[in-house]
Amino acid sequence: MNTPKVSIITVNYKQPGVTCELLDSIRELTYPNLETIIIDNGQMGDDSHIFSMYLPDVKVINVSENSGFAKGNNIGLEAASGDFLLLLNNDTEIENGLIEGLLDTLKDQSIGAVSPVIKFFDNHEVQFAGFTEINPITGRNEIIRKPSQTKLSDTPYIHGAAVMISRRVLDDCGGLPEDYFLYYEELDWSRIIRSKGYTLKVLNTVSILHKESVSTGKNSPLKVYYQTRNRVHFMQKAGSGSSILFSVYFILISLPKNLITHFIKGEKEHARAFKKAFSHSIMEKRFGFQIF
Template identity: 50%
Template sequence: MNTPKVSIITVNYKQKEVTADLLRSILLSGYPNLEVILVDNESDGSDETFYCSHYPGLRYLYSPENVGFAGGNNLGIQASNGEYLFFLNNDTEISSGLIEHLLEGFADHQVGAVSPVIRYAENPTRIQFAGYTAIHPLTGRNSPLRQLPTESWSESPYFHGAAVLISRKVIEQAGVMPEEYFLYYEELDWSEKIRKNGFQILVAREVSIIHKESISTGKNSPLKVYYQTRNRIRFMKENSSLYGLFLSFFLLVSFPKNLLRLPEKHRNAFWLGCKDALVRKQFGWKNPVYFRA
């Protein structure tokens, strides 16, 4: 059996026990040719022994600054040696045979990235992701498909950032994960770049992971509202030929709707996201102190 070297890259941000669960699952997965890289965001490096106790041979990288989801993954890319790179959220867990099956998707050389089905950890019978719809040109939003596709391999316009296997040759052509977003929409932008370079994105119906969704940011936190609002505007400007139409809809419909319906903390985060995207044109990291009560 062909077992190319796979580099697993995961980014941790102050979630030691959650990340340890992932490392234990990787150890039990059984793939024989793995390199596991953990990027520890906003860390002093003192937790290296803890993580290595859960995965002997772990390559531990720490960043004194929080460089975000994309920045952390890019540090992992720079340090990696695998022919394929498997990006996993630290709040996921994998199972035996997953990696082998995902690699089968690359039998077609036009395939650039493969995601598994993603299930909710609290109820694995529920599907979080089995592909994505296209981004709507007016709203700048899309939706995950929550039913298994009929085909074993189905094409999707975007992969899910929580779990995706990408070949190194694709990254060399399309570039690394865009860091300007810091958090949210970066995997959609990266998907666009990969497809523009002529590669397909697949979802593997037969395998899945579990995902403890939004542990670091909170499922409906003001921080999440800020980044999703700001980055949705940036994504559409970078990738949509109908950006002017989107912006008109956003300002006339989405903007007043959100200011009316959101709770105060979330409304302030939404307003700040709009201001940073449209007026200040500031992207990257935002100090979380802005989003505290």
């Protein structure tokens, strides 16, 4: 049986308990050739002894600053020795069959990366079974929540919570773009991988459980800020025509709509975060000054 080495990489930020639950699920896997790497962001000490209680051979890399999702994963990718790399959010849990299924998919060398179906941890409803393309004007797209009846389905973007890529494709395309910090980096990475001629897939026969937004909160001002700022940044990188149309849409429609919604809900901090993201991402970058 061919069992290439698989490196599992996860980023922890002040959530050792959540990460240990992931390690618990990794320990139950029967795939024989695994390496697990934790990037412990914002770590001034060393929790290696805690993690090794749950997975004795886990490799822990302590990073004193909070380097963000993309850079944290890239540190892990650089340290990994596997022929295949599986990026997992630390707030996920996995089970047998996942590794084997993803590896089998990547036997097709035209496939650049593959994600499993992702289900919510609490109720096991489908969170992700693919994405639609991002609209060049609104900068929005949809998450596909119903898995295809076929084994594999195409997706324009993989999901950063769970994705496997081969060492060969990583060497060809590079790691995750680090100019996002949180959110949208896997969408930009997907765009880079596709630009090299690879396809992206969802494997509908395997799934993981995702506790979702444990680090940032499901509806926090921090999440609003980074999702808004990086949505704009992603669209600005898409090209001049699309970027201009999107900027007009964002200023005339998205900005007032979101501010009104947050104020109606009494979410003053969320409104502040949205204004700050707008000021940083459009006003400062395009016009050279901030207004909020």
